[in-house]
Amino acid sequence: MLWFKCSEIIPGVSIGIAFLAVCVSAILFYLDLEVPKDKDRICVMAEAAESNLEEYKKKNMNAFVVGYTGEVGKALVKHLAQVKPFQKVYLLGRREVTLDVEDPSYFEQKSVDFEKLEESSDLFKGIGVGFCALGTTKAKAGAKGFVQVDHDFVVKTAEVAKAAGCEHFNLVSSQGADKNSSFLYTKTKGQAEEAIKAMAYQRYSIFRPGVLLCDRQESRAGESFVRFLLKPVAALFPTAISTPVDVLVKAMINNVIATPDKAKDFELYENKAIHMLGGNLKSSCSEKTKVDSAPEK
Numbered sequence: 001m002l003w004f005k006c007s008e009i010i011p012g013v014s015i016g017i018a019f020l021a022v023c024v025s026a027i028l029f030y031l032d033l034e035v036p037k038d039k040d041r042i043c044v045m046a047e048a049a050e051s052n053l054e055e056y057k058k059k060n061m062n063a064f065v066v067g068y069t070g071e072v073g074k075a076l077v078k079h080l081a082q083v084k085p086f087q088k089v090y091l092l093g094r095r096e097v098t099l100d101v102e103d104p105s106y107f108e109q110k111s112v113d114f115e116k117l118e119e120s121s122d123l124f125k126g127i128g129v130g131f132c133a134l135g136t137t138k139a140k141a142g143a144k145g146f147v148q149v150d151h152d153f154v155v156k157t158a159e160v161a162k163a164a165g166c167e168h169f170n171l172v173s174s175q176g177a178d179k180n181s182s183f184l185y186t187k188t189k190g191q192a193e194e195a196i197k198a199m200a201y202q203r204y205s206i207f208r209p210g211v212l213l214c215d216r217q218e219s220r221a222g223e224s225f226v227r228f229l230l231k232p233v234a235a236l237f238p239t240a241i242s243t244p245v246d247v248l249v250k251a252m253i254n255n256v257i258a259t260p261d262k263a264k265d266f267e268l269y270e271n272k273a274i275h276m277l278g279g280n281l282k283s284s285c286s287e288k289t290k291v292d293s294a295p296e297k
């Protein structure tokens with residue numbers, strides 16, 4: 001009897017699973033193939049970043065990083081230590097850490113209280129470029145705590161930095177960020193993006209990575225499970241829904257040092273664009289594209 005029922009059910013379930021797998025694969029394939037609207041500009045910028053580094057260094061800009069003790073922040077610090085595009089980098093956070101870099105003197109750590117960030121406004125003076133990789137999770141901080149960090153602290157940082165003279169703000173947001181979303185995570189990210197946009201920075205760059213691929217020290221059961229499931233997806237469709245942190249931070253730095261005439265006052269990099277700007281998709285930036293592309297004004 002049981003065998004009879006199973007034999008009836010199993011083919012249906014198998015067809016259902018196979019159909020679902022085909023649909024998911026088609027979506028991932030589409031996402032992986034998607035070409036950013038301003039692909040030409042991004043390709044030119046990725047290449048220009050290498051050749052323009054020495055020129056950029058002559059500007060003697062200073063930078064700050066908030067969220068530097070997190071996964072993106074640590075990778076950013078490592079990359080900055082290698083490239084050294086700035087005169088000095090100020091690391092602002094709620095705690096000081098031992099930096100895993102060869103020359104820690106390139107950095108200066110300062111403790112701040114994000115709830116009273118105005119009191120630390122002097123620390124932002126003379127800093128032209130800011131990077132924000134602050135963030136937490138609902139599981140860790142609760143819904144209120146999550147909004148406080150991912151929206152309030154992020155927006156406050158941008159506000160205080162701008163008042164102190166920061167010209168270029170770089171925000172690590174997330175794939176799917178949308179101020180009208182019904183999901184707390186994507187809604188909060190979208191609202192933070194919008195609030196900073198209204199500040200009219202001289203230059204504002206938003207990065208929306210997919211699931212970050214990194215060796216996270218902190219254990220996050222849900223995220224680890226997603227990352228485990230993502231391994232084959234990331235191998236087959238590398239730019240669809242995942243982003244290695246190294247690629248993300250390279251894109252962030254390339255974006256800053258690429259020649260100013262390739263820059264815009266507002267830039268929004270979705271996941272595929274991050275891969276391109278981070279030099280992860282050199283083959284997609286064909287020779288023809290480079291020659292044909294005129295810098296956008």
Ligand SMILES: NC(=O)c1ccc[n+]([C@@H]2O[C@H](COP(=O)([O-])OP(=O)(O)OC[C@H]3O[C@@H](n4cnc5c(N)ncnc54)[C@H](OP(=O)(O)O)[C@@H]3O)[C@@H](O)[C@H]2O)c1
Binds near residue numbers: 068136149150174223
């Ligand atoms: N994880 C993903 O797959 C993923 C995907 C897309 C986008 N993102 C976004 O990318 C950004 C960086 O992610 P991540 O994985 O690097 O984050 P992370 O490892 O959790 O690091 C977050 C940073 O924010 C700081 N922070 C958290 N709560 C704080 C608080 N209450 N007060 C002061 N500082 C606080 C942390 O400081 P402490 O070290 O002191 O805690 C740390 O420096 C986040 O905005 C995240 O939402 C993540």
